[in-house]
Amino acid sequence: MKEPEEFQNCAERLKAVADPERLRILQVLFRGPCTVGQIAEQLSEDIVKVSHHLSILRRSKIVLPTRQGRFIQYSIHPEVQAATSAEGEAQINFGCCHLDLKLESKGA
Numbered sequence: 001m002k003e004p005e006e007f008q009n010c011a012e013r014l015k016a017v018a019d020p021e022r023l024r025i026l027q028v029l030f031r032g033p034c035t036v037g038q039i040a041e042q043l044s045e046d047i048v049k050v051s052h053h054l055s056i057l058r059r060s061k062i063v064l065p066t067r068q069g070r071f072i073q074y075s076i077h078p079e080v081q082a083a084t085s086a087e088g089e090a091q092i093n094f095g096c097c098h099l100d101l102k103l104e105s106k107g108a
Contacts, residue, residue: 010096013080016060017092017099021045022053029063030082030090030103033075062092 017023021043028039040050054074057063064077076082081093090101 007096010094013060013062013094014097014099016056016062019053019056021049022057023101025050025053025057026062026076026092027090027101027103029074029076030084030101033066033073035068035071035073037071039074 017026024043025039028034028042034042036047036051036054039045039054040047043050054063054065058065058074061077061079063074065072065074067073076092082090083093084090084103088103090103092099092101
């Protein structure tokens with residue numbers, strides 16, 4: 001049986017992804033690392049709004065920020081064991097449960 005702390009961590013991650021905009025951001029990041037500006041452009045959203053959602057995902061260790069010169073690129077955190085399938089589905093494993101996402105093509 002898992003420890004209470006593991007369930008707490010899982011619950012925090014589930015809260016972080018319980019927002020449609022954050023799920024859209026994760027769909028973008030499954031295609032590869034992106035900066036805030038790139039994500040905002042792909043989603044046709046304001047940079048400030050995307051940055052806010054990324055900070056929540058970062059605190060929950062769902063995304064990983066990496067400095068690239070003066071920019072920060074975000075990617076799916078390796079701790080959540082992200083995987084994609086040939087059928088266009090993505091899975092994030094939180095340990096106690098997993099989240100399945102249907103990936104859209106880049107032009108969609």
